Amino acid sequence: MSAAVASLDHLVLTVADIARTCDFYTRALGMTVVRFGAGRVALQFGRQKINLHQADRTFDPKAAAPTPGSADLCFLLAGSLEDAAAHLAALGIAIEEGPVERTGATGPIRSIYLRDPDGNLVELATPLG
Numbered sequence: 001m002s003a004a005v006a007s008l009d010h011l012v013l014t015v016a017d018i019a020r021t022c023d024f025y026t027r028a029l030g031m032t033v034v035r036f037g038a039g040r041v042a043l044q045f046g047r048q049k050i051n052l053h054q055a056d057r058t059f060d061p062k063a064a065a066p067t068p069g070s071a072d073l074c075f076l077l078a079g080s081l082e083d084a085a086a087h088l089a090a091l092g093i094a095i096e097e098g099p100v101e102r103t104g105a106t107g108p109i110r111s112i113y114l115r116d117p118d119g120n121l122v123e124l125a126t127p128l129g
Contacts, residue, residue: 008048011050011051013053014053014070017054021052024116029045031044032044040059055067068118068120071121072120072121075122099112108128109126110128111125
């Protein structure tokens with residue numbers, strides 16, 4: 001018997017303001033807002049989603065210390081890093097670092113880093129080679 005993980009279904013991001021977070025991730029990264037359950041909100045992309053918990057209205061069960069701005073996320077881009085950087089610049093979103101080479105889950109990646117409205121670190125990457 002095993003509890004081997006096959007893939008990521010969703011993760012939870014605790015935020016200060018759900019509307020502000022949805023605006024950022026839809027405009028900057030092309031995610032889609034989905035509503036489910038009793039007033040729940042998530043950001044959908046590909047076959048995954050990010051469930052959003054507002055810091056002053058979290059759901060149980062939850063992390064031991066849910067805090068806005070404590071996440072460090074890496075997303076693989078559908079397009080080029082250069083196109084993403086130009087899109088972010090047009091929106092007035094600053095790139096904090098990059099492009100730089102890093103190691104992703106399946107090999108080398110080229111990345112840029114930015115911050116979301118809560119200060120979470122968001123890495124956008126494309127595979128190298």
